[in-house]
Amino acid sequence: MITKFFDEYFFHPASLEYSCFGCGYNCSYCFAKRTSKSLHGDIKQAVNFLQHKGKSQAYKIYKKGYPICLSNRTDPFSPPNIKSTEIFCNVLANENDNQIFFQTKGGDLPRIERILDSLRNENKGIIYITITSLNSLSKFEPNAPNLENRLNLIEIAKGKGWGVAIGINPMSEQIAGLREYEELIDICEQRGADFFLAAGLYFGKFKEKLTEEEKSKFTSFPNRREAQKLSDSILNILQKNHKNICGTSDDYIPLLNFYQKHFRKHTPLYSSFLNFCDKNLKSGERIYMDDWEYSMLERCGDIADFDINSTEFIFQEDWNKWKIDSEAKNLRTLRELVLYLWKKNTFQFSATTNNFTENRNGELFYKP
Numbered sequence: 001m002i003t004k005f006f007d008e009y010f011f012h013p014a015s016l017e018y019s020c021f022g023c024g025y026n027c028s029y030c031f032a033k034r035t036s037k038s039l040h041g042d043i044k045q046a047v048n049f050l051q052h053k054g055k056s057q058a059y060k061i062y063k064k065g066y067p068i069c070l071s072n073r074t075d076p077f078s079p080p081n082i083k084s085t086e087i088f089c090n091v092l093a094n095e096n097d098n099q100i101f102f103q104t105k106g107g108d109l110p111r112i113e114r115i116l117d118s119l120r121n122e123n124k125g126i127i128y129i130t131i132t133s134l135n136s137l138s139k140f141e142p143n144a145p146n147l148e149n150r151l152n153l154i155e156i157a158k159g160k161g162w163g164v165a166i167g168i169n170p171m172s173e174q175i176a177g178l179r180e181y182e183e184l185i186d187i188c189e190q191r192g193a194d195f196f197l198a199a200g201l202y203f204g205k206f207k208e209k210l211t212e213e214e215k216s217k218f219t220s221f222p223n224r225r226e227a228q229k230l231s232d233s234i235l236n237i238l239q240k241n242h243k244n245i246c247g248t249s250d251d252y253i254p255l256l257n258f259y260q261k262h263f264r265k266h267t268p269l270y271s272s273f274l275n276f277c278d279k280n281l282k283s284g285e286r287i288y289m290d291d292w293e294y295s296m297l298e299r300c301g302d303i304a305d306f307d308i309n310s311t312e313f314i315f316q317e318d319w320n321k322w323k324i325d326s327e328a329k330n331l332r333t334l335r336e337l338v339l340y341l342w343k344k345n346t347f348q349f350s351a352t353t354n355n356f357t358e359n360r361n362g363e364l365f366y367k368p
Ligand code: SF4
Pocket: 022, 023, 024, 025, 026, 027, 029, 030, 031, 032, 033, 073, 074, 075, 105, 144
């Protein structure tokens, strides 16, 4: 299925996703494989979507050339999916210039190379390769490609002009030690990786769905908050030596700038606003709502007023806070969502917090 994708709204550049669930790599911490039994994307539906006129919101976004993520819930190069990924890319290259955001742990490299070669230059975007450790991949990701495969993929992707981000996701002292993470980053950088994103290991309600064998691999089952605290403590140390790494609770701006560099069009990213302020405002100057609206919608102006039911894209935890707000429940377009966030000052809780001051009247001033 090709669907709208704003799950990580304001933090992910892709507007569409082609996906199924799970992939056979059988990672012990995988959430996706527990949500559905289907391991196969519907490639017939996808090809039909790419080639024919449609009326869905997703189709309109596709025709405007917005990036497609393959995939947030499965691995596009894993054995059950690589054939449909191959077909998908062949058809896309013939039809449109949407850029691709691949999320993968690697796979059959000659075949992946052929897939990358089948795409046009205009389709190139970012390959996000997950590497969680140097020494324990076979323990936590028993069927996934080995380390060398993934390192080689970094080189292949860079050689073909793709941006490469490495997901150290999940990051946990249960998976690797600090020294190992240092080494992992060094090795990936030597092979050409541009950026690293780390997220803590947590289970929440998925803990109950782990098999006994999977459970035995972990010594504790932190919740989201605990996981963040643990991964933040590792990250704080890593960031002393490495500037191109950030965490999910961190200052995202360098990562988002990296995304912006590689995507011509994308859904709103917080970095757009900060970059706008850097470019146009002096320290102490007042910021107006128009600045926020213009900068956040600058690279998605042609879909800003589509009815896309934007409430769907609010993070689950934020939605719990906002669901009592009738205005939030009725948000339809990206523009409405962006203006709503300004009115509620919600963006001030974002990664950009430190760059602004507010006076008693709620007016906002730039403080680089
Ligand atoms: S590669 Fe991703 S989707 Fe596949 S099993 Fe591992 S975590 Fe799940």
